[in-house]
Amino acid sequence: xxxxxxxxxxxxxxxxxxIPPSVSSALEEFPSLLRQLLYNRGITDYQAARxxxxxxxxxxxxxxxxxxxxxxxxxLHQALAENALIAIYGDYDVDGVTSSALLYEFLSSxxxxxxxxxxxxxxxxxxxxxxxxxxxxxxxxxxxxTVDCGIRSIAEIAxxxxxxxxxxxxxxxxxxxxxxPADAVINTRQAGDPYPYKQLAGVGLAYKLADAYLRxxxxxxxxxxxxxxxxxxxxxxxxxxxxxxxxxxxRAGLDQMRDTRRQGLYSLAQVSGIKLESINSGHIGFGLGxxxxxxxxxxxAMAAFELLTATDIFTAGxxxxxxxxxxxxxxxxxxxxQEQAIQLAxxxxxxxxxxxxxxxxxxxGVVGLAAxxxxxxxxxxAIIGARGEDNIVASCRSIPEFxxxxxxxxxxxxxxxxxxxxxxxxxxxxxxxxxxxxARLNAIAREALQGVExxxxxxxxREIQLEHMRPEFVPQVFEAMEKLEPTGRENPEALFCSxxxxxxxxxxxxxxxxxxxxxxAGKNSFDAIAFKQGYWLNQLPERIDIAYAFxxxxxxxxxxxxxxVKDIHPAQD
Numbered sequence: 402x403x404x405x406x407x408x409x410x411x412x413x414x415x416x417x418x419x420i421p422p423s424v425s426s427a428l429e430e431f432p433s434l435l436r437q438l439l440y441n442r443g444i445t446d447y448q449a450a451r452x453x454x455x456x457x458x459x460x461x462x463x464x465x466x467x468x469x470x471x472x473x474x475x476x477l478h479q480a481l482a483e484n485a486l487i488a489i490y491g492d493y494d495v496d497g498v499t500s501s502a503l504l505y506e507f508l509s510s511x512x513x514x515x516x517x518x519x520x521x522x523x524x525x526x527x528x529x530x531x532x533x534x535x536x537x538x539x540x541x542x543x544x545x546x547t548v549d550c551g552i553r554s555i556a557e558i559a560x561x562x563x564x565x566x567x568x569x570x571x572x573x574x575x576x577x578x579x580x581x582p583a584d585a586v587i588n589t590r591q592a593g594d595p596y597p598y599k600q601l602a603g604v605g606l607a608y609k610l611a612d613a614y615l616r617x618x619x620x621x622x623x624x625x626x627x628x629x630x631x632x633x634x635x636x637x638x639x640x641x642x643x644x645x646x647x648x649x650x651x652r653a654g655l656d657q658m659r660d661t662r663r664q665g666l667y668s669l670a671q672v673s674g675i676k677l678e679s680i681n682s683g684h685i686g687f688g689l690g691x692x693x694x695x696x697x698x699x700x701x702a703m704a705a706f707e708l709l710t711a712t713d714i715f716t717a718g719x720x721x722x723x724x725x726x727x728x729x730x731x732x733x734x735x736x737x738x739q740e741q742a743i744q745l746a747x748x749x750x751x752x753x754x755x756x757x758x759x760x761x762x763x764x765x766g767v768v769g770l771a772a773x774x775x776x777x778x779x780x781x782x783a784i785i786g787a788r789g790e791d792n793i794v795a796s797c798r799s800i801p802e803f804x805x806x807x808x809x810x811x812x813x814x815x816x817x818x819x820x821x822x823x824x825x826x827x828x829x830x831x832x833x834x835x836x837x838x839x840a841r842l843n844a845i846a847r848e849a850l851q852g853v854e855x856x857x858x859x860x861x862x863r864e865i866q867l868e869h870m871r872p873e874f875v876p877q878v879f880e881a882m883e884k885l886e887p888t889g890r891e892n893p894e895a896l897f898c899s900x901x902x903x904x905x906x907x908x909x910x911x912x913x914x915x916x917x918x919x920x921x922a923g924k925n926s927f928d929a930i931a932f933k934q935g936y937w938l939n940q941l942p943e944r945i946d947i948a949y950a951f952x953x954x955x956x957x958x959x960x961x962x963x964x965x966v967k968d969i970h971p972a973q974d
Contacts, residue, residue, distance in 0.1 A: 408936050410780040412859040412968045414898055414948055417441040434863070435881040438895050441862050454884050456649040460597035464613035467606075468594040473569045473585035474614050480544040480567070481511055488516040488542040490529060492549040492603070493697030495690050495705070499635030500548035500571075500607040502709040503628045507611045510623055516542060519702045522766050527827075529557035538564040546610075547571055549603025552588055553820075555581045571606045575822075598646045604635030605650060629654040630663060631709065633887075637682045638690030643889035651887045655680055665708040668721035669693070682887035683894070692721075695728040698766035731767060738763055738771040742785050743778070754846040757839045759786035759793045769796035769825070776800060780857050782808075782846065784828070784839075792817060793835055797826040802853050808845045812838055859948055859968055860896065867899045868923025875962055878951050900946040901972045902927075909935040920947070920964065928954065931966035944972035 420428075420440040428436045428450050435454075444450050452459055464470055480487055487508060491501035501517050508515045518533060520526070525533065528550045534557050537545060544567045551558065552572040558581035561568050570583035576591050587606050589596040601609070612625035633654025636647055643651060658680050661667055666689075670677045673688040696705040708720040742758035749757075756775055763771070765787040775783040776798040782805055786795025799805035804823040809816065815838045819828035830838050881895065888894045903921040910917050916931040916938060929949070931937070947966050954963035 409778045410855075410857060411970070412948075413854075413856045414861050414968070414970075415858050416861040416864055416898065431884075432877050432880060434877055435884055437863050438881055438885060441860075442892060453648075456652045458598065458646040458649050460645065462598070462646055464609040464616070467587060467589060467596045467609060467613075468591060469585040469587060470609070470613050473571075473587055473610060474617050476544065476567055476569055476584055477546075477610075477614060478618060481508075481513055484513075485543045486516065486541045487513055487544045487546065488518055488537045488540075490533070490537075490545055490547045490550065491517065491519045491702075491706075492527065493519055493522050493702035494549070495638035495693045496603045496635040497549035498693060498697070498702055498705045498709065499631040499638075500604040501706055503604060503607045503611065503631045504546060504548060505706075505710060506628065507614075507625070511620065516540065517703075517706060519697075519706060521701060522697055529554040531557055531560055534561050534564070534566075537561075538566065542566060544569070547583075548607050549573065551581065551583070552576045552586075552591075553581075555579060557581075558583050569610075571603070571610060573601055573603045573606055600642045600645065600647055602632075602636040602639045602641040602647070604632050604639075605641070605647065608632045608650070626653070630657045630661060630666060633658065633682075634666075634685055634689065634693070634709075637685040637887070637889055638693065640686075640890050642891040643682065643887055644891050648887060648892065651682060651889075655682070655887060663709070664714055664717040665711040665720065668711075668714070668717040669708060669724065672721045672725040682889050686889065691731070692724045692728040695731045696724055698731055698770075699727050699734075699764070731770075734764055734767050735770045735774065738767060738785070739774045739778070742771055742775055742783075746775075753839070753843055754781055754850060755839060755842045756781050756783040756785075757835075757842075758784075759788040759795065759835070761788045763787045765794055768794075769798070769827075772796045772798040773825075777857070780855055782842075784842075786828075786830075788832070792829050792831055794829050795827070797821065797828065799824050799826075800855075800857070802855075803846060803849055808842055808849070811845055812841050815841070860893065861898045861948060862895045863897055865897045865899050866922075867902060867920075867925055867927065870922075870925055878962075879953060882951060894950050896948055896950055896967060898946065898948045901944050902947060903944055904941055907938060907941055909938050911935075913938075916941075916966075918966070927964050928961065929964040929966050931969065934966070934969065937969055941969075942971045946970040946972050 420437050424440055424445045425436055427447055439450050444453055489501050489504050491497040505515055505517050545561055546569045548571050550572055551570045552574050558568050562582055568583040569585045571587040576588060580586055589599045608625060615623055615625055633651045636651050641647055659678050661677055669689055675684045675688050693705040696702050704720055704723060711717040745758040746756045756779060768785045768787055772783045772785040780800055782799040782803050784795050784797045786793040797805045806821045806826045809819045809826055815834040817829040821827055885895055905921045906919040908917050913935045914933055916934045918929040920927045920929050948968040949964040949966045952963045952965045954961050
């Protein structure tokens with residue numbers, strides 16, 4: 402691309418130290434490369450390494466350790482015995498949709514016909530709302546189960562209770578100072594909850610509820626593990642940590658996907674170009690997840706729910722095509738918004754530490770994606786918003802050196818509402834207060850980032866001399882990659898670096914966005930792909946340093962080693 406603003410900030414590589422001999426000796430059962438990767442992830446003894454490789458959670462996973470779980474199961478059992486009308490109140494992201502699908506299929510298998518309510522991002526916003534609660538009451542709902550939302554919906558749940566509903570609140574987000582008055586609160590982060598693993602996604606908690614029910618009231622032919630494919634989808638797509646119990650659930654879910662009987666998943670994989678027999682967490686994060694999310698970002702998330710629960714091949718195929726088309730539209734919209742936001746922000750103040758851009762043309766469902774791209778590209782906190790008649794509804798994405806939510810805490814008097822965590826947040830600000838908000842955030846950023854080198858860091862697992870790479874080393878590479886799966890947050894894919902490799906050939910693919918390379922290291926030649934780095938084509942030196950992941954490239958039945966290049970530096974003499 403011609404626009405220089407689309408060139409990202411160069412990264413600083415941080416190569417992990419070599420594994421100490423004592424740790425290497427403790428892990429001697431494992432191949433040398435895998436030992437280094439385990440050490441880089443904080444694993445230094447045999448038991449922890451074995452648990453990691455086997456995906457065996459170290460903690461007790463009994464669902465009844467979760468506070469209020471007994472109560473929730475008894476409430477649910479009574480509602481089922483009474484043939485009560487049950488509503489599942491979800492969220493419009495993949496975690497919320499998979500949670501809703503899981504409980505819908507589970508309750509349906511028990512003879513119930515639950516009502517699924519997923520709010521509109523555009524008309525209702527995140528979480529419960531009073532109008533929806535009243536609507537469910539009018540429909541005769543007597544039990545409402547929230548999934549992936551509700552932990553801060555005090556007024557809404559109080560209304561449900563006043564209307565005579567029972568409420569099971571299931572949500573993995575951080576509770577506030579006061580809990581809503583639900584009959585049961587399933588949230589491992591709440592005060593006094595003894596469950597040892599605190600990182601379950603919303604769909605993980607929905608799974609624990611189903612698991613607990615079937616442990617107390619077994620049903621012939623029913624096992625909560627039947628829905629682990631949905632657990633894997635929601636957990637990975639929600640960028641939950643892939644460690645501990647999550648890692649075990651995701652691996653089991655991926656195994657289930659490889660032999661799926663879920664028609665919607667099969668159809669979605671087909672339109673995504675993903676072979677389910679070899680699916681991994683990356684395919685969810687970059688293929689399936691974005692397509693499922695696209696429904697809620699541009700229209701209604703119910704299309705994603707209907708796809709996941711579809712049993713008819715034609716319905717599933719139609720919905721998969723719809724989500725694929727919406728995702729293509731979402732990608733185009735995000736790219737255009739990214740470029741426009743950068744131009745607006747830099748024209749207003751090129752020296753601003755906080756990138757701020759708002760426009761009536763920006764789609765509220767995509768501003769978070771655009772903010773993430775801008776923050777990554779310019780390596781500054783980014784706030785991108787949809788401007789309405791009175792307010793700006795914005796998403797914030799930050800960098801590790803700057804806690805955006807703490808900064809917003811200092812600006813609370815200027816905001817209509819806000820919330821989030823250190824790296825991401827959402828806010829609503831009046832048009833009147835927007836200039837003061839930006840000025841104050843910049844002042845906070847100047848103080849917080851004083852003396853900080855504003856350069857993104859890329860963690861490297863090991864430096865490799867590709868010229869010395871022998872063919873027999875390749876199987877060890879892929880064995881190590883396999884043992885590392887599933888990867889994701891807090892267990893990243895393995896990255897390596899090599900220096901001074903020669904560029905034998907280069908060309909752009911994918912409308913000029915991506916760079917296809919042939920690299921030479923000594924007598925060894927390697928195919929390589931550098932996604933979203935097409936801008937290097939006309940400035941690529943003869944020799945380069947590369948940071949990359951190993952990939953297995955399959956083409957027409959032939960499997961070859963390929964380097965997925967994450968970053969390029971000119972080689973240093």
